[in-house]
Amino acid sequence: MLAPDFLGGVVEGFYGQAWTHEQRLHLFERMAAVGLNTYFYAPKNDLKHRTLWREPYTDAELRPLGDLVRACSERGINFIYGLSPGLDIHFSDAAERERIETRFRQMQQLGVRHFALLFDDLPGNLSEADRQAYPTLAAAQCDVTNAIHGWWREQEAGARFLFCPTPYCDRMDGTQLGGEGYLDTVGELLHAEIDVLWTGPEIVSTEIPVDSIERLTQRLRRRPVIWDNLFADDYDFSRCFCGPYSGRPLELRQALRGILINPNNEYPLNFVPLRTFAEYLHAEGEWRPRERYLKAVADWLPSYKTVIQPLALEDLTLLCDCFYLPRQEGPEAAAFLALVERLLAEPVDQRGTDYERFVALNSQVQALFERLTELNDRELFNAWSRRAWELKEELQVLAMVLAGKKAGYDIEKPGMLDQHHSGIFRRGFLTRLKQFVVLDSNGAVRVRPRP
Ligand code: GDL
Numbered sequence: 001m002l003a004p005d006f007l008g009g010v011v012e013g014f015y016g017q018a019w020t021h022e023q024r025l026h027l028f029e030r031m032a033a034v035g036l037n038t039y040f041y042a043p044k045n046d047l048k049h050r051t052l053w054r055e056p057y058t059d060a061e062l063r064p065l066g067d068l069v070r071a072c073s074e075r076g077i078n079f080i081y082g083l084s085p086g087l088d089i090h091f092s093d094a095a096e097r098e099r100i101e102t103r104f105r106q107m108q109q110l111g112v113r114h115f116a117l118l119f120d121d122l123p124g125n126l127s128e129a130d131r132q133a134y135p136t137l138a139a140a141q142c143d144v145t146n147a148i149h150g151w152w153r154e155q156e157a158g159a160r161f162l163f164c165p166t167p168y169c170d171r172m173d174g175t176q177l178g179g180e181g182y183l184d185t186v187g188e189l190l191h192a193e194i195d196v197l198w199t200g201p202e203i204v205s206t207e208i209p210v211d212s213i214e215r216l217t218q219r220l221r222r223r224p225v226i227w228d229n230l231f232a233d234d235y236d237f238s239r240c241f242c243g244p245y246s247g248r249p250l251e252l253r254q255a256l257r258g259i260l261i262n263p264n265n266e267y268p269l270n271f272v273p274l275r276t277f278a279e280y281l282h283a284e285g286e287w288r289p290r291e292r293y294l295k296a297v298a299d300w301l302p303s304y305k306t307v308i309q310p311l312a313l314e315d316l317t318l319l320c321d322c323f324y325l326p327r328q329e330g331p332e333a334a335a336f337l338a339l340v341e342r343l344l345a346e347p348v349d350q351r352g353t354d355y356e357r358f359v360a361l362n363s364q365v366q367a368l369f370e371r372l373t374e375l376n377d378r379e380l381f382n383a384w385s386r387r388a389w390e391l392k393e394e395l396q397v398l399a400m401v402l403a404g405k406k407a408g409y410d411i412e413k414p415g416m417l418d419q420h421h422s423g424i425f426r427r428g429f430l431t432r433l434k435q436f437v438v439l440d441s442n443g444a445v446r447v448r449p450r451p
Contacts, residue, residue: 007078007160007195007258008281009038010274011227014234016265018045021064023267025071032075034278039072040162040260041065042082042118050084054099057106066110073111080162081107082116091126091140092133100148108155115152116162116197117145124166124178137166137178138185146191153193162225163190164197170212171202187221195257198224204232206327207247213255225258230326231273233264238390240264240383243324244293245277253281266383271303272296272320290331293320306374315368318361319384322391336361343402344411358402362395396420 002008009031012019019027028039041049048055057065072079083103090096104115119141126137134140141163149161165186166178173183186196198216200208208226217223228248231241241264253259261277263270275296280287297317304311321330329337339361343354369392375381397420405411438448 002253002281005257006253006281007038007080007225007260008278009036009040009077009258009260011040011042011082011260011262013040013042013044013082013227013262014232014265015044016234018043019265019267021067024068027267028068028071028075028077030274031077031278034275035282036274036278037076038078038080038258038260039068040080040082040116041068042084042116044084048103049082050087053083053085053087053089053103054096056102062106062110065107069107069110069112078114078160079112080114080116080160081112082118082162082164084118084120086119086122086141086166089144091130091144093129097144097147100144101151104148104152113156114160114162115148116164117141117148118164118197119166120164120168120197122166136182136185138182139189141166142186142189145194146189149191149194160195161191161193162195162197164227168197168227169199169201169203169205170216183216183219187219190220192222194222195225196220196222197227199227199229204229204235204326205247206230206325208252210249210252210255213252217255223255223257225260226256228259228261231261231263231270233266238387239326240266240269240323240387241325242269242272242297242320243328243330244289244296245273245280246287246289246325248280250280250283250287268303268377268380268383269323271300275299293330303377303380304371305376306371307376308374309371311368311371315364315371318364319368319388323387340398340402343405348406348408355402355406359399362399365395366392368392393420393425397425 010027012024024039031037031039044050048057048061069079081104083100085096085100100117104112107115124137126134126140130140134143145161145163152159152161163186165183167173167175167182172178176182190196198213199205201212205228208228213224230245230247233240245261248259259277259281261273263273272293276289276292279292294317297320298313301311301313301316304316317330318332318336321332321334322336324330324333328334339354339358343358346354369388372381372384372388400420401411435448437445439445
Protein backbone atom coordinates (compact mmCIF):
# COMPACT_ATOMS: atom_id res chain seq x y z
CA MET A 1 0.00 0.00 0.00
CA LEU A 2 1.32 3.41 -0.94
CA ALA A 3 1.23 6.21 1.61
CA PRO A 4 -1.91 8.34 1.08
CA ASP A 5 0.23 11.39 0.35
CA PHE A 6 2.39 9.57 -2.24
CA LEU A 7 2.36 11.54 -5.49
CA GLY A 8 1.83 9.14 -8.36
CA GLY A 9 1.13 10.65 -11.73
CA VAL A 10 2.33 12.63 -14.68
CA VAL A 11 4.55 15.65 -15.09
CA GLU A 12 4.07 17.43 -18.38
CA GLY A 13 7.60 18.71 -18.24
CA PHE A 14 9.08 18.09 -21.66
CA TYR A 15 10.47 20.42 -24.31
CA GLY A 16 8.73 20.97 -27.62
CA GLN A 17 5.12 20.46 -28.60
CA ALA A 18 2.92 20.49 -25.49
CA TRP A 19 -0.26 18.44 -25.17
CA THR A 20 -3.47 20.06 -26.34
CA HIS A 21 -6.26 21.07 -24.01
CA GLU A 22 -8.37 18.09 -25.13
CA GLN A 23 -5.47 15.71 -24.65
CA ARG A 24 -4.95 16.96 -21.12
CA LEU A 25 -8.63 16.49 -20.30
CA HIS A 26 -8.46 13.00 -21.79
CA LEU A 27 -5.37 12.31 -19.70
CA PHE A 28 -7.22 13.19 -16.49
CA GLU A 29 -9.97 10.71 -17.40
CA ARG A 30 -7.39 8.00 -17.92
CA MET A 31 -5.45 8.90 -14.80
CA ALA A 32 -8.56 8.65 -12.68
CA ALA A 33 -9.38 5.30 -14.32
CA VAL A 34 -5.96 3.77 -13.61
CA GLY A 35 -5.49 5.29 -10.16
CA LEU A 36 -2.97 8.10 -10.69
CA ASN A 37 -3.43 11.06 -8.36
CA THR A 38 -1.22 13.90 -9.61
CA TYR A 39 -0.83 16.07 -12.71
CA PHE A 40 2.12 18.45 -12.63
CA TYR A 41 1.91 21.32 -15.11
CA ALA A 42 5.43 22.31 -16.23
CA PRO A 43 5.56 22.32 -20.05
CA LYS A 44 8.69 24.03 -21.29
CA ASN A 45 6.55 25.06 -24.26
CA ASP A 46 4.51 27.53 -22.16
CA LEU A 47 6.55 30.72 -22.62
CA LYS A 48 5.26 32.02 -19.32
CA HIS A 49 6.41 28.92 -17.50
CA ARG A 50 10.06 29.69 -18.18
CA THR A 51 11.30 32.38 -20.58
CA LEU A 52 8.62 34.97 -19.77
CA TRP A 53 8.03 33.79 -16.20
CA ARG A 54 7.62 37.37 -14.96
CA GLU A 55 4.65 38.19 -17.18
CA PRO A 56 1.21 37.45 -15.77
CA TYR A 57 -1.14 35.27 -17.80
CA THR A 58 -3.83 37.04 -19.80
CA ASP A 59 -7.49 36.19 -19.18
CA ALA A 60 -7.53 34.22 -22.42
CA GLU A 61 -4.62 32.12 -21.16
CA LEU A 62 -6.12 31.65 -17.73
CA ARG A 63 -9.45 30.31 -18.98
CA PRO A 64 -8.23 26.92 -20.28
CA LEU A 65 -5.88 26.56 -17.31
CA GLY A 66 -8.89 27.07 -15.04
CA ASP A 67 -10.73 24.28 -16.88
CA LEU A 68 -7.79 21.95 -16.30
CA VAL A 69 -7.62 22.76 -12.60
CA ARG A 70 -11.36 22.15 -12.29
CA ALA A 71 -11.22 18.90 -14.25
CA CYS A 72 -8.47 17.63 -11.95
CA SER A 73 -10.29 18.61 -8.82
CA GLU A 74 -13.52 16.90 -9.99
CA ARG A 75 -11.54 13.68 -10.36
CA GLY A 76 -9.60 13.94 -7.11
CA ILE A 77 -6.33 14.62 -8.97
CA ASN A 78 -3.78 17.00 -7.44
CA PHE A 79 -2.88 19.80 -9.85
CA ILE A 80 0.65 21.08 -9.25
CA TYR A 81 1.61 24.29 -11.00
CA GLY A 82 5.31 24.65 -11.80
CA LEU A 83 7.19 27.87 -12.50
CA SER A 84 10.75 27.95 -13.77
CA PRO A 85 12.27 31.36 -13.09
CA GLY A 86 15.89 30.25 -13.00
CA LEU A 87 17.10 31.49 -16.39
CA ASP A 88 17.42 35.09 -15.27
CA ILE A 89 15.99 35.58 -11.78
CA HIS A 90 17.75 38.03 -9.46
CA PHE A 91 17.51 36.06 -6.26
CA SER A 92 18.37 38.95 -3.97
CA ASP A 93 15.76 41.30 -5.46
CA ALA A 94 12.53 41.35 -3.43
CA ALA A 95 10.54 42.47 -6.48
CA GLU A 96 11.34 39.13 -8.14
CA ARG A 97 9.67 37.24 -5.28
CA GLU A 98 6.62 39.42 -5.65
CA ARG A 99 6.46 38.48 -9.32
CA ILE A 100 6.45 34.81 -8.42
CA GLU A 101 3.75 35.46 -5.84
CA THR A 102 1.69 37.39 -8.40
CA ARG A 103 1.79 34.42 -10.75
CA PHE A 104 0.96 31.97 -7.99
CA ARG A 105 -1.93 34.20 -6.90
CA GLN A 106 -3.27 34.04 -10.44
CA MET A 107 -3.18 30.27 -10.24
CA GLN A 108 -4.63 30.31 -6.72
CA GLN A 109 -7.66 32.10 -8.11
CA LEU A 110 -8.14 29.17 -10.46
CA GLY A 111 -8.13 26.82 -7.48
CA VAL A 112 -4.49 25.65 -7.52
CA ARG A 113 -3.15 24.54 -4.14
CA HIS A 114 0.14 22.87 -4.97
CA PHE A 115 3.14 24.65 -6.44
CA ALA A 116 6.66 23.97 -7.62
CA LEU A 117 9.72 26.07 -8.36
CA LEU A 118 12.01 24.53 -10.93
CA PHE A 119 15.69 25.22 -11.40
CA ASP A 120 16.52 22.51 -13.94
CA ASP A 121 18.48 22.96 -17.14
CA LEU A 122 20.29 26.15 -16.16
CA PRO A 123 23.90 27.23 -16.55
CA GLY A 124 24.34 26.84 -12.77
CA ASN A 125 25.89 30.12 -11.67
CA LEU A 126 24.85 33.39 -10.00
CA SER A 127 24.74 36.96 -11.27
CA GLU A 128 27.26 39.46 -9.89
CA ALA A 129 24.71 41.04 -7.52
CA ASP A 130 23.59 37.65 -6.21
CA ARG A 131 27.19 36.61 -5.64
CA GLN A 132 27.45 39.51 -3.19
CA ALA A 133 24.26 38.41 -1.41
CA TYR A 134 24.67 34.61 -1.28
CA PRO A 135 27.56 32.23 -0.74
CA THR A 136 26.26 29.69 -3.28
CA LEU A 137 23.63 29.07 -5.95
CA ALA A 138 21.97 26.51 -3.68
CA ALA A 139 21.69 29.07 -0.87
CA ALA A 140 20.10 31.60 -3.24
CA GLN A 141 17.57 29.11 -4.63
CA CYS A 142 16.68 27.85 -1.14
CA ASP A 143 16.23 31.38 0.16
CA VAL A 144 13.74 32.33 -2.54
CA THR A 145 11.96 28.95 -2.45
CA ASN A 146 11.64 29.06 1.36
CA ALA A 147 10.29 32.61 1.18
CA ILE A 148 7.63 31.71 -1.40
CA HIS A 149 6.80 28.50 0.42
CA GLY A 150 6.47 30.42 3.72
CA TRP A 151 4.15 32.94 2.12
CA TRP A 152 2.04 30.18 0.57
CA ARG A 153 1.96 28.02 3.70
CA GLU A 154 0.25 30.80 5.61
CA GLN A 155 -2.61 30.60 3.14
CA GLU A 156 -2.70 26.88 2.43
CA ALA A 157 -1.27 24.80 5.22
CA GLY A 158 -0.82 21.19 4.11
CA ALA A 159 -0.44 21.98 0.40
CA ARG A 160 2.49 20.39 -1.45
CA PHE A 161 5.44 22.49 -2.54
CA LEU A 162 8.13 21.04 -4.80
CA PHE A 163 11.62 22.13 -5.78
CA CYS A 164 13.68 20.93 -8.73
CA PRO A 165 17.41 21.35 -8.05
CA THR A 166 19.91 22.39 -10.72
CA PRO A 167 21.79 19.07 -10.45
CA TYR A 168 18.86 16.66 -10.52
CA CYS A 169 20.58 13.33 -11.13
CA ASP A 170 23.68 11.52 -9.84
CA ARG A 171 25.63 12.27 -12.99
CA MET A 172 25.08 16.03 -12.66
CA ASP A 173 25.90 15.86 -8.97
CA GLY A 174 29.11 14.06 -9.92
CA THR A 175 30.20 16.93 -12.15
CA GLN A 176 29.42 19.39 -9.34
CA LEU A 177 26.91 21.26 -11.44
CA GLY A 178 25.56 24.13 -9.33
CA GLY A 179 28.72 24.19 -7.21
CA GLU A 180 30.42 22.01 -4.65
CA GLY A 181 28.13 20.63 -1.95
CA TYR A 182 24.99 21.86 -3.72
CA LEU A 183 22.74 18.99 -2.59
CA ASP A 184 24.02 19.04 0.98
CA THR A 185 23.26 22.75 1.18
CA VAL A 186 19.74 22.08 -0.13
CA GLY A 187 19.36 19.36 2.51
CA GLU A 188 20.39 21.80 5.17
CA LEU A 189 18.61 24.97 4.08
CA LEU A 190 15.47 23.99 2.20
CA HIS A 191 12.39 23.92 4.43
CA ALA A 192 11.69 20.35 5.54
CA GLU A 193 8.17 20.34 4.05
CA ILE A 194 9.41 21.05 0.53
CA ASP A 195 9.76 18.05 -1.76
CA VAL A 196 12.84 17.71 -3.95
CA LEU A 197 12.59 16.32 -7.48
CA TRP A 198 15.16 13.85 -8.82
CA THR A 199 15.54 11.88 -12.07
CA GLY A 200 17.77 9.06 -10.72
CA PRO A 201 21.33 8.13 -11.68
CA GLU A 202 20.90 9.82 -15.08
CA ILE A 203 18.57 12.34 -16.69
CA VAL A 204 17.00 9.35 -18.41
CA SER A 205 17.59 6.51 -15.96
CA THR A 206 17.35 2.92 -17.16
CA GLU A 207 17.37 1.80 -13.55
CA ILE A 208 16.78 3.56 -10.27
CA PRO A 209 18.35 1.44 -7.51
CA VAL A 210 16.96 1.84 -3.98
CA ASP A 211 20.40 2.35 -2.46
CA SER A 212 21.09 5.33 -4.76
CA ILE A 213 17.93 6.94 -3.39
CA GLU A 214 18.82 6.10 0.21
CA ARG A 215 22.16 7.84 -0.19
CA LEU A 216 20.43 10.86 -1.67
CA THR A 217 17.85 10.90 1.13
CA GLN A 218 20.66 11.22 3.65
CA ARG A 219 22.00 14.27 1.90
CA LEU A 220 18.66 15.93 1.17
CA ARG A 221 17.31 15.02 4.63
CA ARG A 222 14.07 13.96 2.99
CA ARG A 223 12.89 11.31 0.56
CA PRO A 224 12.79 12.68 -2.99
CA VAL A 225 9.99 12.69 -5.56
CA ILE A 226 11.11 11.07 -8.82
CA TRP A 227 10.64 13.04 -12.03
CA ASP A 228 10.89 10.03 -14.28
CA ASN A 229 12.15 10.62 -17.82
CA LEU A 230 12.05 6.93 -18.80
CA PHE A 231 9.46 7.59 -21.52
CA ALA A 232 10.41 11.18 -22.44
CA ASP A 233 11.13 11.40 -26.17
CA ASP A 234 11.69 15.14 -26.60
CA TYR A 235 15.42 14.59 -27.18
CA ASP A 236 15.15 12.36 -30.26
CA PHE A 237 12.59 12.85 -33.00
CA SER A 238 12.89 9.44 -34.55
CA ARG A 239 12.09 7.64 -31.32
CA CYS A 240 9.24 7.22 -28.88
CA PHE A 241 8.78 4.84 -25.98
CA CYS A 242 5.93 2.37 -25.81
CA GLY A 243 7.66 -0.19 -23.59
CA PRO A 244 6.72 -1.13 -20.03
CA TYR A 245 7.59 0.82 -16.89
CA SER A 246 10.67 -1.04 -15.70
CA GLY A 247 14.06 -0.82 -14.05
CA ARG A 248 12.51 0.32 -10.78
CA PRO A 249 12.19 -2.33 -8.05
CA LEU A 250 8.87 -2.29 -6.19
CA GLU A 251 10.70 -1.47 -2.93
CA LEU A 252 11.71 1.85 -4.50
CA ARG A 253 8.22 3.18 -3.87
CA GLN A 254 8.71 3.08 -0.11
CA ALA A 255 11.94 5.06 -0.44
CA LEU A 256 10.17 7.94 -2.17
CA ARG A 257 7.53 10.63 -1.67
CA GLY A 258 6.24 10.18 -5.19
CA ILE A 259 6.93 9.30 -8.83
CA LEU A 260 5.79 11.46 -11.72
CA ILE A 261 6.45 10.29 -15.28
CA ASN A 262 7.37 12.82 -17.95
CA PRO A 263 6.35 10.83 -21.02
CA ASN A 264 6.20 11.03 -24.82
CA ASN A 265 5.36 14.38 -26.41
CA GLU A 266 2.95 12.46 -28.65
CA TYR A 267 0.10 12.11 -26.21
CA PRO A 268 -1.59 9.11 -27.91
CA LEU A 269 1.59 7.04 -27.66
CA ASN A 270 1.46 7.04 -23.86
CA PHE A 271 -1.09 4.26 -23.49
CA VAL A 272 1.35 1.53 -22.46
CA PRO A 273 3.58 3.84 -20.37
CA LEU A 274 0.64 5.17 -18.36
CA ARG A 275 -0.99 1.79 -17.89
CA THR A 276 2.12 -0.08 -16.84
CA PHE A 277 3.32 2.77 -14.62
CA ALA A 278 -0.03 2.87 -12.79
CA GLU A 279 0.10 -0.91 -12.39
CA TYR A 280 3.62 -0.68 -11.01
CA LEU A 281 2.49 1.84 -8.41
CA HIS A 282 -0.29 -0.45 -7.22
CA ALA A 283 1.50 -3.77 -7.70
CA GLU A 284 1.85 -6.30 -4.93
CA GLY A 285 4.14 -9.32 -5.00
CA GLU A 286 6.29 -9.39 -8.09
CA TRP A 287 6.61 -6.88 -10.93
CA ARG A 288 6.83 -8.53 -14.36
CA PRO A 289 7.17 -5.68 -16.86
CA ARG A 290 7.03 -7.77 -20.06
CA GLU A 291 3.91 -9.56 -18.92
CA ARG A 292 2.17 -6.29 -18.05
CA TYR A 293 3.37 -4.80 -21.35
CA LEU A 294 1.86 -7.60 -23.43
CA LYS A 295 -1.44 -7.17 -21.61
CA ALA A 296 -1.38 -3.40 -22.09
CA VAL A 297 -0.61 -3.73 -25.83
CA ALA A 298 -3.56 -6.12 -26.17
CA ASP A 299 -5.80 -3.60 -24.41
CA TRP A 300 -4.54 -0.83 -26.69
CA LEU A 301 -5.41 -2.82 -29.81
CA PRO A 302 -9.09 -1.71 -30.03
CA SER A 303 -7.81 1.85 -30.68
CA TYR A 304 -6.27 0.51 -33.91
CA LYS A 305 -9.44 0.08 -35.94
CA THR A 306 -8.90 1.16 -39.52
CA VAL A 307 -11.21 2.10 -42.36
CA ILE A 308 -10.40 -1.25 -43.98
CA GLN A 309 -9.04 -4.08 -41.87
CA PRO A 310 -7.92 -3.76 -38.25
CA LEU A 311 -4.34 -4.09 -37.13
CA ALA A 312 -3.44 -7.50 -35.73
CA LEU A 313 -2.08 -7.93 -32.21
CA GLU A 314 1.23 -9.33 -33.49
CA ASP A 315 1.65 -6.21 -35.65
CA LEU A 316 1.09 -3.83 -32.76
CA THR A 317 3.44 -5.85 -30.54
CA LEU A 318 6.16 -5.74 -33.19
CA LEU A 319 5.66 -1.99 -33.65
CA CYS A 320 5.84 -1.26 -29.91
CA ASP A 321 8.85 -3.57 -29.60
CA CYS A 322 10.61 -1.38 -32.18
CA PHE A 323 9.86 1.71 -30.07
CA TYR A 324 10.38 0.23 -26.62
CA LEU A 325 12.67 1.82 -24.02
CA PRO A 326 15.58 4.29 -24.21
CA ARG A 327 18.33 1.68 -23.88
CA GLN A 328 16.47 -1.49 -24.77
CA GLU A 329 14.57 -2.74 -27.79
CA GLY A 330 11.65 -5.08 -27.26
CA PRO A 331 12.59 -8.77 -27.75
CA GLU A 332 11.03 -8.98 -31.21
CA ALA A 333 12.86 -5.86 -32.37
CA ALA A 334 16.12 -7.13 -30.84
CA ALA A 335 15.72 -10.44 -32.69
CA PHE A 336 14.99 -8.53 -35.91
CA LEU A 337 18.23 -6.55 -35.53
CA ALA A 338 20.23 -9.71 -34.82
CA LEU A 339 18.74 -11.29 -37.92
CA VAL A 340 19.79 -8.37 -40.12
CA GLU A 341 23.26 -8.41 -38.61
CA ARG A 342 23.66 -12.12 -39.38
CA LEU A 343 22.40 -11.67 -42.92
CA LEU A 344 24.85 -8.87 -43.63
CA ALA A 345 27.79 -10.73 -42.10
CA GLU A 346 27.30 -14.25 -43.35
CA PRO A 347 28.15 -15.55 -46.78
CA VAL A 348 25.05 -16.09 -48.90
CA ASP A 349 25.08 -19.86 -48.81
CA GLN A 350 25.05 -20.07 -45.00
CA ARG A 351 21.87 -18.16 -44.51
CA GLY A 352 19.51 -21.03 -43.87
CA THR A 353 16.01 -19.65 -43.40
CA ASP A 354 17.18 -16.22 -42.20
CA TYR A 355 16.61 -14.56 -45.54
CA GLU A 356 13.04 -15.81 -45.81
CA ARG A 357 12.46 -14.71 -42.24
CA PHE A 358 13.71 -11.22 -43.11
CA VAL A 359 11.49 -11.03 -46.18
CA ALA A 360 8.46 -12.02 -44.10
CA LEU A 361 9.22 -9.48 -41.36
CA ASN A 362 9.81 -6.75 -43.88
CA SER A 363 6.48 -7.47 -45.58
CA GLN A 364 4.80 -7.42 -42.17
CA VAL A 365 6.21 -3.96 -41.43
CA GLN A 366 5.35 -2.60 -44.89
CA ALA A 367 1.76 -3.85 -44.50
CA LEU A 368 1.65 -2.56 -40.93
CA PHE A 369 2.57 0.88 -42.20
CA GLU A 370 -0.30 0.75 -44.70
CA ARG A 371 -2.70 -0.25 -41.89
CA LEU A 372 -1.52 2.72 -39.80
CA THR A 373 -2.29 5.10 -42.66
CA GLU A 374 -5.85 3.73 -42.61
CA LEU A 375 -6.43 4.27 -38.89
CA ASN A 376 -9.78 5.80 -37.96
CA ASP A 377 -8.08 7.65 -35.14
CA ARG A 378 -6.14 10.26 -37.10
CA GLU A 379 -4.48 11.67 -33.98
CA LEU A 380 -3.03 8.24 -33.31
CA PHE A 381 -1.85 7.95 -36.91
CA ASN A 382 -0.27 11.41 -36.79
CA ALA A 383 1.58 10.46 -33.62
CA TRP A 384 3.11 7.39 -35.28
CA SER A 385 3.44 8.65 -38.79
CA ARG A 386 7.01 10.00 -39.02
CA ARG A 387 8.52 7.21 -36.99
CA ALA A 388 6.61 4.49 -38.82
CA TRP A 389 7.56 6.07 -42.13
CA GLU A 390 11.25 5.98 -41.23
CA LEU A 391 10.94 2.37 -40.10
CA LYS A 392 9.42 1.18 -43.37
CA GLU A 393 11.83 3.24 -45.49
CA GLU A 394 14.91 1.91 -43.72
CA LEU A 395 13.64 -1.62 -44.11
CA GLN A 396 13.11 -1.05 -47.81
CA VAL A 397 16.75 -0.04 -48.10
CA LEU A 398 17.88 -3.12 -46.20
CA ALA A 399 15.65 -5.32 -48.31
CA MET A 400 17.25 -3.89 -51.42
CA VAL A 401 20.77 -4.49 -50.06
CA LEU A 402 20.02 -8.05 -48.96
CA ALA A 403 18.33 -8.88 -52.24
CA GLY A 404 21.42 -7.48 -53.98
CA LYS A 405 23.67 -9.66 -51.85
CA LYS A 406 21.57 -12.71 -52.67
CA ALA A 407 21.86 -11.92 -56.36
CA GLY A 408 25.64 -11.84 -56.03
CA TYR A 409 26.37 -8.08 -55.91
CA ASP A 410 29.21 -6.77 -53.75
CA ILE A 411 27.21 -4.83 -51.14
CA GLU A 412 30.34 -3.16 -49.76
CA LYS A 413 30.66 -1.16 -52.96
CA PRO A 414 29.11 2.33 -52.92
CA GLY A 415 26.13 3.09 -55.07
CA MET A 416 23.32 0.89 -53.83
CA LEU A 417 21.67 3.59 -51.73
CA ASP A 418 21.61 5.89 -54.76
CA GLN A 419 18.71 3.89 -56.07
CA HIS A 420 16.52 4.75 -53.09
CA HIS A 421 14.81 8.12 -53.55
CA SER A 422 17.85 9.33 -55.36
CA GLY A 423 19.34 12.50 -53.92
CA ILE A 424 16.77 13.07 -51.17
CA PHE A 425 16.89 10.04 -48.88
CA ARG A 426 18.94 10.57 -45.70
CA ARG A 427 20.18 13.91 -46.93
CA GLY A 428 20.02 17.45 -45.63
CA PHE A 429 21.94 19.59 -43.22
CA LEU A 430 21.23 17.60 -40.05
CA THR A 431 22.16 14.30 -41.64
CA ARG A 432 25.41 15.79 -42.85
CA LEU A 433 26.15 17.23 -39.43
CA LYS A 434 25.60 13.80 -37.90
CA GLN A 435 28.13 12.33 -40.30
CA PHE A 436 31.03 14.25 -38.79
CA VAL A 437 31.11 12.21 -35.61
CA VAL A 438 30.25 8.68 -34.58
CA LEU A 439 28.97 7.59 -31.18
CA ASP A 440 29.63 4.19 -29.70
CA SER A 441 27.02 2.36 -27.64
CA ASN A 442 28.22 4.10 -24.45
CA GLY A 443 27.77 7.50 -26.03
CA ALA A 444 31.51 8.10 -26.46
CA VAL A 445 32.16 10.49 -29.34
CA ARG A 446 34.88 10.26 -31.98
CA VAL A 447 35.44 11.86 -35.34
CA ARG A 448 34.32 9.65 -38.20
CA PRO A 449 37.37 8.25 -40.00
CA ARG A 450 37.79 9.90 -43.39
CA PRO A 451 37.16 7.53 -46.29
C1 GDL B 1 15.45 17.13 -18.77
C2 GDL B 1 14.42 18.16 -18.48
C3 GDL B 1 13.06 17.79 -19.04
C4 GDL B 1 13.17 16.97 -20.34
C5 GDL B 1 13.97 15.74 -20.04
C6 GDL B 1 14.15 14.78 -21.21
C7 GDL B 1 14.19 17.42 -16.11
C8 GDL B 1 14.08 17.83 -14.69
N1 GDL B 1 14.33 18.42 -17.03
O1 GDL B 1 16.55 17.25 -18.33
O2 GDL B 1 12.35 18.97 -19.25
O3 GDL B 1 11.91 16.63 -20.82
O4 GDL B 1 15.25 16.10 -19.60
O5 GDL B 1 14.75 15.40 -22.31
O6 GDL B 1 14.18 16.26 -16.41
